[in-house]
Amino acid sequence: MxxxxxxxxxxxxxxxxxxxxxxxxxxxxxxxxxxxxxxxxxxxxxxxxxxxxxxxxxxxxxxxxxxxxxxxxxxxxxxEIPKAKLIWRAIKLPIYSVALIPLTVGASLAYLETGLFLARRYATLILSSILIITWLNLSNDVYDFDTGADKNKKESVVNLVGSRGGALAAAITSLVLGVSGLAWTSLLASNIRAILLLASAILCGYVYQCPPFRLSYQGLGEPLCFAAFGPFATTAFYLLLGSSSEMRHLPLSSRVFSSSLLVGFTTSLILFCSHFHQVDGDLAVGKFSPLVRLGTERGAFVVKWTIRLLYSMLFFFGLTKILPLPCTLMCFLTLPVGNWVSSYVEKHHKENEKIFMAKYYCVRLHALFGVALSLGFVIAR
Incomplete structure (x- = not known):
């Protein structure tokens, strides 16, 4: 006792x-x-x-x-957290940068290759992407509620609205509208490669959280996130935003592939850090995320070396001239933010009340790195 x-x-x-x-x-x-x-x-x-x-x-x-x-x-x-703050957490507005960054990087790559920026198509794609992310967030709350993972999560949409059915209906509606927008844009561009890549990205999101798969419970969430937002989505947006009546087929060069890898790394880092404060709850319901398997101390070590690997890859891509020099220089300006995230996680990985903010700091790194990469392509043009 x-x-x-x-x-x-x-x-x-x-x-x-x-x-x-x-x-x-x-x-x-x-x-x-x-x-x-x-x-x-x-x-x-x-x-x-x-x-x-x-x-x-x-x-x-x-x-x-x-x-x-x-x-x-x-x-x-x-x-005693105010309900307005819980609603803000449930909306997860900063997380929607994962919709904006792959699209913007793809658009800037297409601009570098063609000199084109299709504003209307960009607007349609960003709205559709936001709807897809809304589906991911809502359905994730619904299925985590079903398994008990979100039983005590006050900012869960299901717990806030008190209706699992309403949250699921909103998720399905968002998915249908988002897929419709993406399909319409892909048909307009007459690009079958883009359609297949976007379908693969959405499939990754489905098997990540939806029954009977729920691969996130087996620790596969981060690889799926990397593939969906990196090689699949970034490459698809590059193909769609570079298409015109004169040019239907853009090359899938090493520059496109390397850029998508960088986007995938920063996106999956957000997901990884979002689990630090949920280790006990995930373990209780059998959700074996990487952090449940590793523990928070080794997880902090993984974050530190992932960020080091990110900037090492950037240096290599710049040194071999796969990425234009402006891209390399602009992205290296975000290095202090990367070091800050690494130090914060290493220092507070055992403190649930503080490590909760780690995912939002990773969002800042993801957004700043993506914007820097996009500006580099525009300047290189």
């Missing part, structure tokens, strides 16, 4: 001896461990007889969480 301070009990009463309390472990909503003390019926009855009526009104019958004052404050702070 853990030792506790009885002065932390509010509206309770002192036991005659320690055996009058029954202690059992319990997990809180943000995966911190605490102890729950429940009064045994015999002790409660005996104590109630010995107390006057006025005092007995203040007795707390339910479980009491015993933690230090600092940890208790964190529990109450977590429970």
């Amino acid at each position: 853990n030792l506790v301070s009885l002065c932390n009990l509010n509206h309770g009463f002192l036991p005659n001896k320690s055996t009058d309390l029954f202690v059992k472990p319990r997990f809180t909503s943000f995966h911190s461990r605490g102890d729950v003390i429940t009064r045994l019926p015999l002790f409660y009855s005996k104590a109630r007889k010995n107390l006057n009526a006025k005092t007995s009104k203040n007795l707390r019958v339910g479980p009491i969480f015993l933690k230090s004052y600092e940890d208790t404050a964190k529990v109450y702070q977590e429970e």
